Amino acid sequence: MVNVLVVGSGGREHALGWKLAQSPKVDKVYFAPGNGGTQNNVNISSDDIESLAEFAKENDCVTVVGPEVPLSNGIVDEFVKKGLRVFGPTRDAAQLESSKIWAKNFMKRNGILTARFEVFDDSTKAIEYAKSVDYPLVVKADGLAAGKGVIVCDNSSEAVDAINKMLVQKNFGAAGLRIILEERIDGVEASFIALSDGNTAYSMATSQDHKRIYDDDKGPNTGGMGTYSPTPVIDDSTANEIQKNVIEKTIASMKKEGIVFKGFLYAGIMLKDGKPYVLEFNARMGDPECQPIMMRMDSDLFEYIQACIDGTLSSLPRMSWKKHSAVCVILASKGYPESYPRDEQILGLDDVTPNSQVFHSGTRKEDGKILTSGGRVLGVTAVGETLEAAIANAYLRVGKINWPSKYYRTDIGKKGLAWRK
Ligand SMILES: Nc1ncnc2c1ncn2[C@@H]1O[C@H](COP(=O)(O)OP(=O)(O)O)[C@@H](O)[C@H]1O
Ligand SMILES: [Mg+2]
Known part of the structure; x- marks a missing residue:
């Protein structure tokens, strides 16, 4: 049995840690720095690579890095140098995200479809x-x-x-x-995420984000206001095409250029006339894509992460996914993505409804109370046999949680329902 250190403090990290804690091979999951909803928080910033490495070494941890900033600062390079086990791309590999120009030129020279x-x-x-x-x-x-x-x-x-x-x-x-x-490519946007050991890449479940702040995709872009999985926007044949012509081609082209990409590879896709254009790459899991994806994952994530670190992913079968749908509704503080109030007490978190899970992001714990501390505050995630049922389950839980500046979109998942008709 080993421990896991999840680096980061968002809903993505909460969801990753929640899933990893279910592995029979994992003893304890630590979060650095974590948030008001995560247990075993370690008070080290996600940018303090030296202290994180020290903690991981002392506590026998496999480290999983959530956010892009420490990755692009070379956290993985440092951990590997110290002989520590870590899941994520090196600084060079993370250029796919940290320099959009590098990524565009990479796609161009390797024939990956992009605007x-x-x-x-x-x-x-x-x-x-x-x-x-x-x-x-x-x-x-x-x-x-x-x-x-x-x-x-x-x-x-x-x-x-x-x-x-x-x-x-x-x-x-x-x-x-x-x-x-x-x-500008005007089409339908969706997220396609895979994990890779640098040779093999296995796709995660498909998902669709809702990036704009207001219902019906109005207003400015945000970090993401909600997601659902799977999305009918990516049907099986499109998924196969993206897997082959985007994900596998990227991993193989990186390798050809002398860069081993280990970690989550996220392709932001715009589908137009049936063709998948890559808008951007992220060198990490999406937030809030991660939350519904983790709730649908049947396989043991930790096993796959270990195989990626060891370069033995091809020895495992493809990951399996629960048939049900999952929906994540982001509860934000009014004013986000501009300025918003903080330090408001959140009530109703203990009012649990069936098939739902609340992943925290901008929260902190003080004197036993949970207070808001960021723009995106909670990711209320629920599963259901159908997308309709998952949406209903998620909003049922949303209704139980309150604070003065609570704001959320009321139409998460609707795009998926409309698509089917
Ligand atoms: N070429 C494009 N055509 C149309 N919309 C785009 C294009 N590139 C980006 N966008 C929109 O802008 C959003 C943000 O762009 P993206 O490249 O994903 O950068 P980031 O996530 O770093 O802000 C996308 O999710 C998409 O909605
Ligand atoms: Mg993006």
Whole structure:
């Protein structure tokens, strides 16, 4: 029996730890730093690589890294150097996420379908280009920007504004000193996540995020307001195509370029005319995709993580998934993704309803009370025999939980229902 250290503090980490704790091979699951809903919290920031390594060594832990920032800072490289067992991509492998320009060029040279694009660091040239194309553009900062570095434009004047924000006003700091102007693809978006040992990649269950803050996909983008799994948007033949032409091709091309990609590989997909365009890669699990996916996973996640670390994934069968649907509704604090109140007490967490699970993100515990501490606060997740039933179960639990600034979308999963008709 070994212990697990989950690095991070979001709903994704809570869900990963919840699933890993169910493994008969795992003794204790620690979270660093964790949140108000996780047990065995260790007071070390997810950026303090040295202290995390020390803790993992002293407590005989296999470490699972949730967020992108420590990965792109090379947490895995450091752990491996110290002989510690860790699941996640190295700094070089995490470039697939940490530099959008690197990822776009990688896709281009390896023939992975993605929107056409140009790279700029000069605002005059970028503006000239934006005015010269006759299709709508998306303007993207190169570096990590916590989900805020992409501006989807309707016309060239919006694109010029976005270019100025990044290259002239430098609102995105170093992350926005180089930018991508890419063609806007209008289609249906879905998430496709796999795990890999660097040679073999097995897909996780499909899912669809709801990125906008308001119902009917209105308002600004957020880190994600809800998800459901599986999604009918990715049917079996599309899933096979993405698995082969995106996931396996990426892992093989990385290997060919001398980079072993171990970890979760997340492809943000836009389906248009039946073709899957890669919008971006993430080098980690999605949040909130992780929550419903973990509730549907039948296999022992820990076994798969161990096999990825050892490079023996192909010796295991493909992962198995429960037939039921799962839905995660994010409860946020009003004002998110801009400013929002904190330190409000959350009530009703003990009012448990069947088939549901509450994963915490922006919460903390103080004097036995659970207080809000972030924009996205809870991921209320439920399963049901059908998508309709899962939605009903999730919203039943949502109704039991309250705090003054509670806000949530009321239409999570509806896109999946509409798709079937
Ligand atoms: N080429 C594109 N066409 C249409 N929409 C896009 C395109 N690229 C990104 N988007 C939209 O912007 C969102 C954020 O872009 P993404 O590349 O995923 O960056 P990040 O998640 O780092 O903010 C996507 O989820 C999608 O809704
Ligand atoms: Mg994205």
